[in-house]
Amino acid sequence: MTIEIQSHSKNWKRKYELERKVLEDIFGKEIKAIEHIGSTSVPKLSAKPIIDIFLAVSPLHNVSYYNDKLQGLNYRYSITDMSNRHLFSKYTAAEVWTHNLHILPYDKNFYLRNELLFRDYLRKNPEFVSKYTSLKEQLVLKNYNTIEEYTKSKSEFIRFVMELARTGKGLVK
Numbered sequence: 507m508t509i510e511i512q513s514h515s516k517n518w519k520r521k522y523e524l525e526r527k528v529l530e531d532i533f534g535k536e537i538k539a540i541e542h543i544g545s546t547s548v549p550k551l552s553a554k555p556i557i558d559i560f561l562a563v564s565p566l567h568n569v570s571y572y573n574d575k576l577q578g579l580n581y582r583y584s585i586t587d588m589s590n591r592h593l594f595s596k597y598t599a600a601e602v603w604t605h606n607l608h609i610l611p612y613d614k615n616f617y618l619r620n621e622l623l624f625r626d627y628l629r630k631n632p633e634f635v636s637k638y639t640s641l642k643e644q645l646v647l648k649n650y651n652t653i654e655e656y657t658k659s660k661s662e663f664i665r666f667v668m669e670l671a672r673t674g675k676g677l678v679k
Contacts, residue, residue: 511552518546536563538612543621548628552639557605561610627671
């Protein structure tokens with residue numbers, strides 16, 4: 507499997523904003539928070555050109571509810587080992603993967619989620635953006651068989667940055 511990493515594009519923020527408006531029209535007051543996450547949300551960070559979105563709702567319904575809501579928007583439900591969330595991936599008519607939509611329950615600790623702390627730490631610490639980009643560029647040369655293998659190979663760096671982010675916020679692991 508070839509994993510494509512691109513230099514950061516300002517277009518990624520625009521794509522997020524466009525999708526955010528679509529989701530706000532569909533889900534309205536069910537939305538308690540919506541956030542651009544993942545590497546495309548961090549300025550100057552190279553990334554797979556897939557926009558990751560957290561859609562926090564209350565309450566979290568079963569997957570068929572969201573399948574119905576997203577019908578006609580080219581989202582497909584993805585079975586994952588991530589608990590207490592529904593993951594949908596969006597594809598173009600040409601089968602190009604463009605977005606990941608993580609629908610999860612909103613609670614008082616939403617903004618303490620690892621993905622948001624990681625994003626915010628990178629945004630405030632550009633030296634780690636450079637290190638993470640270098641790591642990704644090295645890893646794509648290894649020709650992983652699956653996206654999961656590639657993601658797992660980044661986990662040590664991510665854990666290190668998460669520890670810094672949590673410590674900086676006065677949070678325990």
